[in-house]
Amino acid sequence: MEKTVMRLGHSPDADDAFMFYAIANNRVVSDRIDFVHVIEEIQSLNRRALEGQLEVTAISAHAYTYVADRYRILSCGASMGEGYGPIVVARRDIRDLSGKRVGIPGKLTTAFLLLSIYASGFIPVEMPFDRVMSAVMDEEVDAGLIIHEGQLTYRDLGLRVVFDLGGMWASDTSLPLPLGINVVRRDIEEELQKEVLRVHRESIDYGLSHKDEALEYALRFGRGISGELGERFVLMYVNEYTRDMGERGKRALEVLFKKASKKGILKKDVPLDVLEG
Structure with a gap:
């Protein structure tokens, strides 16, 4: 049987790797x-x-609110923080x-x-994520919104946290913080969608059960972090939410979208459609 070719989008980050x-x-x-x-x-x-454009891809949970008509969420592959997440850093207290x-x-x-x-009235300045901390250091911006490895390395540059968004979310909701998800395009037949889900979950399981092997590969994508910090x-x-987001993970997504709607950021309700199996 001829195989179906699917483009699989993911980031060059150690956790995705x-x-x-x-x-x-x-x-x-x-x-x-x-x-x-x-x-x-x-x-x-x-x-x-x-x-x-892509049949299967990692996206931000926020982005899903704009593509829910095109994609379904996979119940595996989510990046969720338990009490931690993005931070805002600056050279001085703000x-x-x-x-x-x-x-x-x-x-x-x-x-x-x-x-x-959680904040209002700020002036967002878009830039590649790996330029944010240097922009703060060079005083191009007053503060920087940090994702990925910068959450662990900002102190090396003498920066300080002025907003701990992961901590604020945990105090506010007592739920995991849904940051990234994997999605599959709706126009793909149901059985192939389920095969995508199976392969994703087995890949995650393989990594977790062959941790040293998977980490050695993943840390090639670590952008300056390695060893214990990379792990x-x-x-x-x-x-646990990566293998299966479960009811708490789905609830976290619902609460995130409802908060954004209540704040007027999202203009319509976003129904969750999670492929499970």
Whole structure:
């Protein structure tokens, strides 16, 4: 039987590399699908999803609110923080972001949605995520919204946290913080969608049961972090919710979208459609 070719989008981040290690290295294979990896920054994948370009892709949870008509959420592959998440850093203490220029890694990121929920009046300045901290250091912006490894390395630059969005979310909701999700395009037949889900979950399981092997591969994508710090970052976001977001994960997404709607950020309700199996 001829295999279906599907483009699989994910970011060049250590946690994504860990999740997709087994697929990328043929430790887990499908007899129905050949995956072609499309490795781009999350904001680029978000923009592709707006056009429905990729059959399967990682996106920000925020981006899903704009592509729910094109994609379904996979119950596995989510990046959720339990008491931690994006932070806002600055060179000096800032109690109020109103009127301040804040470097952000993209307006479709969940980090930007969270900041918009918990702060107001700031001036967002879009830039690549890996330029945000240097922009703060060079005083191009007053503060920076940090995602990925910067959550662990900002102290090395003498920066300080002025907003802990992950901590604020945990105190506010007692739920995990849904940051990234994996989605599959709706126009793909149901049985192939389920095969995508199976392969994704098996790849995550393989990584978790062959941790040293998967970490060695993942940390090639670590952008300056390695060893214990790299492992810590990967396992912050490859956790129980990655294998299956479960009811708490789905509830977290619902609460995130409702908060954004109540704040006027989202103009319509976003129904969840999660593929489980």
